Amino acid sequence: MSGKPVLHYANTRGRMESVRWLLAAAGVEFEERIMKTKDDFQKLRTDGSLLFQQVPMVEIDGMKMVQTRAILCYIAGKYNLYGKDLKERAWIDMYVEGTTDLMGMIMALPFQAADVKEKNIALITERATTRYFPVYEKALKDHGQDYLVGNKLSWADIHLLEAILMTEELKSDILSAFPLLQAFKGRMSNVPTIKKFLQPGSQRKPPLDEKSIANVRKIFNI
Structure with a gap:
């Protein structure tokens, strides 16, 4: 896959929020495929997109990456945010x-x-x-x-x-x-890229409200 990274998650912070932060700080534009229902999540599972049947999942550089730590390490390394040695x-x-x-x-x-x-x-x-x-x-x-x-x-x-x-x-x-x-x-x-991410209308997610909590419970069956 080429082009923008594509983030697969619910419309909430959760474990994906740190990925959004890191990409935004690096100045990288990304797309989001929001899971709205349990069926959306199940589709990712059944089509083989999720290595361990879990999200977050990020499509980047031809990979469908899962496991938050692995995703963040890759992005940090790719965009020179992971130290010099x-x-x-x-x-x-x-x-x-x-x-x-x-x-x-x-x-x-x-x-x-x-x-x-x-x-x-x-x-x-x-x-x-x-x-x-x-x-x-x-x-x-x-x-x-x-x-x-x-x-x-x-x-x-x-x-x-x-x-x-x-x-x-x-x-x-x-x-x-x-x-x-x-x-x-x-x-x-x-920092200009972070300042932009902190502005209203960015892809940064707000804290969960009652409606969002109910939706997350349904999607992830919790």
Whole structure:
């Protein structure tokens, strides 16, 4: 396949949102084939498009790629967002895994019962401010650069900004004790390609509402 990457997923953030972020930050235009029903998902399964019967799936460079981590690694490498050597790549991987852990907790919230959700919001806030964000604050201080790794934009920076914005949706002042992260957020949000993605009308997805949650439950049978 040539041309724009094609993203197959529901009309929601989920695991595909980080793929949208990375492509957008790289300045790559992409198309979306939105699954609207359970039958749409089943069709992808039965026609052999999904290696492990799961989405996200991205058609890119003649491949039908599945597994979020594999997709993101490929895009980061293809568009020079994955460091200059193995050591930088290792740091990017570590930073990305941390933000992936944090975002995974947030992504699960809409599907939890109200009492569990309330408890987990408190846990996420505590983890963000004591386990995750201190790491990135220290990294920026020790590194002394505008970016987490090397001195150029990488996947780690893009993923961290996505995580920050997701966490701020839970607690708007979550960065109050992290001045370097506040400055980082401002810098990254003004990278031209990212700034464009953050504008209304972009392919960035909003948080799930009740209607969207019901639709996701139907499509994925959860």
